[in-house]
Amino acid sequence: MRGRMSSPRLSTACAAVLRRDLTLAWRRRGDIVMPVLYALIVVTLFPFALGPEEALLQRIAGGVVLVTMLLAMLLALDAMFRGDIEDGSLEQLMLSPQPLALMLGTKILAHWITTALPLIVIAPLLAAMLHLPTAVMPVLLYALLLATPLLSLLGAVLVALTAGTRRSGMLLALMLLPLCVPVVIFAAGAVAAAQQGLPWLAPIAWLGAALVMALVLAPLACAAALRIALDA
Amino acid sequence: MANWIPLWVHKLSSPPNFYRFAGALRPWALVLALLLGAIALYGGLVLAPADYQQGDAYRIIFIHVPCAWMGLFIYGVMAVASFITLVWRIKLAEVVAMESAPIGAAFTFITLVTGSLWGKPMWGTWWTWDARLTSELVLLFLYLGVIGLYHSFEDRRQGARAAAFLAIIGIINVPIVHFSVNWWNTLHQGSTIRILGPSKISGDMLWPLLTMMVATKCYYVASLFGRVRTDLLAMESGKDWVRQIAESAQEGRR
C-alpha cells in the first residue's frame, strides 16, 4: 500500500500534466502558428471567391469565421493524444494513481490553450477583414469563447475513440460533423441575431449550458473511450 | 452475465443457437416482407385516392415515410445493442449493432433520395434545408461515422466496441440536432412547408402506409439475420460448431 499512501495530491498531478503539455507546445511554437495561418488563408480566400462587395461579406462574416475556426481546430485535433500514444506517455498516465478523467480534462485544457486561444485572439482581425460590424464583435467573441472549448471537449472524445487506429483525419471529420452541427448553429445563430438586431442571449445561454454539461461529461467519456480504443 | 437476464435470452445469445434460430426465421421474414410490401404498394399506388392538393406526387410517402421511420428505429436498435455490447461484452450484441448500421444507413439514404424527389414537384427544388431533411442528413452522417470507425480497427471486436460507444454518443446527439435545426429554421425563415403536419390522413392512405411499415420491419429482420449469420460464421470460424456446419454442407454437396 506504499504507493497509494504517498500518491501526490490531485492539484500537483494536474499542474504537472498542464505544465508538461504547455512546455511541449512552447518548444514547438511553429505548430501553434499553423492553425492560425490556416484560418487566415481561408478567410482571405472568401473575398476572392465571392467578390469584395461589403454587404455580402458582412452578411457571411460571422458564419465564415466560425466555420474557419472549426476547421482549423479539426486540423489540430488529431494530434491531441497521438504523440502520447506513440511514445508511451499515455500508458504512464493511465497507470498513474490519479483519476484518468481529470488528467485528460487537464490535457484538453492544455490543448485548448495552445490551439483555440490563438485562434480566438485573431478572430476580431478575421471578422474585420470581412467587415463584421464592431458592435457585433463582442457577441462573436462570447460565442467563440463558449463554442471552442465545447468543440475541444467533444473532439477529445472522438479522438480518444480513434486512438487505436491508424491516422484517420477524414474519419474524425466525419464523426465530428453531427456533433458540431448544434454548436455551429447556436454560435453562428447568436452572431446572426446580433447582426439583425434581434436578442442573442438565448443561443449564447444554450451554448453555455452545453459547455457546462460537456465539462462534466466529456472527460469521463474521453477516459472510457480511450480505454475501449487502446484495449486490444 | 447478470442473474436477472432470463435463461432463454442467455441461451439464444450464444452464437450457434442464434445462427440456427436466425436461419429458421429468415425465410419467413423475407416472404412476409415481400408479400406485405406488394400489398402496401398496390394499396398506395392504385387503391388510394389522389391528394386534392398534391395530386399523385404525394404517393412517394408510401416509400419515404416508412424508410424515414426505419432510419430512426434501426438507430434505436443499434444504440440498445451497443449499450449491451459495452456493458456485458456479448458477442451477438456487437454483431447486431454493427450489422444494423449499414441497413439503417441505406434506409436513411433512401429517405433522403425520395425526399428530394418529392421536393421537386412540391417546392420546385431538389434540396431544401428543411428541418426534417437536414436532421435526416445528420443521421446519415452519424451512421457513416459508426460504420467508418468500425472498419478502421484491425481487431473487429475492438472496433465494434469503439463504434458502439460512438453510436451511444450519437443517440444523445439526435434530439439535440433536431432541436437546434428547428431553432435554426425559425431564425433563418426558410421554406417551412410542413410535410406531415396535423393535416388529416384518410383511412385509404393510412392502411397502405402502416402495412409498408410492417413490411420494412420484416425486411430489416431478414436482412439483419442474414448479415449476422455471415458475421458469426466469420468470427467463430475456429469453433467446433462452424466446422460441423462446413462439414455437413460438404457432405450435402456430395
Add this chain to the structure above:
Amino acid sequence: MTSLSATAPVLLEARALSFHRQDEPVFGPLDFSLHAGEVALVEGNNGSGKTTLLRILAGLLHLDEGELRWRGQPWRRTEHLGDTLFLGHHLGLKADLSARENLAVAAGLYGTRAGRDVPGVLADIGLAGYEDEPVRRLSAGQKKRAALARLLLLPGTLWLLDEPYANLDRTGIELVNRLLAMHATEGGAALVTSHGAVSFLDGEPTRVRMHA
C-alpha cells in the same frame, strides 16, 4: 532471494490465465505466483505473449479468462494503480523534454519514494551531465536509462519490465540487475521479460514459461 520467498507473503497470484485475440489463443492457461522480494523471468519465444501478459498485469488490457489475485484479494485494475510500475517498448519519455523534466512529470503523477529526488536518481542511473539535454538527443541506451530512472524514483511494489535489457551495454545490464536486487531487498517484486540469454541476476531466478 529464493530463500526469502518461501516465507514472504504472496503478492501476485495467477491461476489459469489465458488470453485470446480475435478468438486465437495468444497464451495460456498460465499459473504462477510472485512473492514479495521475488524477481521472476518471463520466458518465451517471439509472439508467445510475454508483452501481452505484462500489459494485462499492468491493467492496460482486459483480462479474458482466469483468476488474478493481488495481496490475496481479487485483482482489480483501479486498486493497484500507482503500486505497479510498467516499462514497455515505448519508454514513456517525451522527446522534447529533458530527462529531468520527464522525471518531474512522473513524480507529479506517481509521487516519489521516501528519500529519493530527481537529481540524485539521475546521478545514480549514470545520466549525470545529461540532465538538461532533450531526450531526443540522447543515445538509445541513455534513453533507456532515463526510463529506468523512473523505477528508482517512483514508489511501487510490482515492477513489470518488458525487455529492460534491450539496447543496454554491459554496465547497463549490471545497472538493471542492481535495480532489481535493490527492489527485491526492499520487499518489492518484479516480472521481467527477455527473449535472449542474458546475465540475469545472480543465482537461479523464478521462471514463468509461456507456451509458445
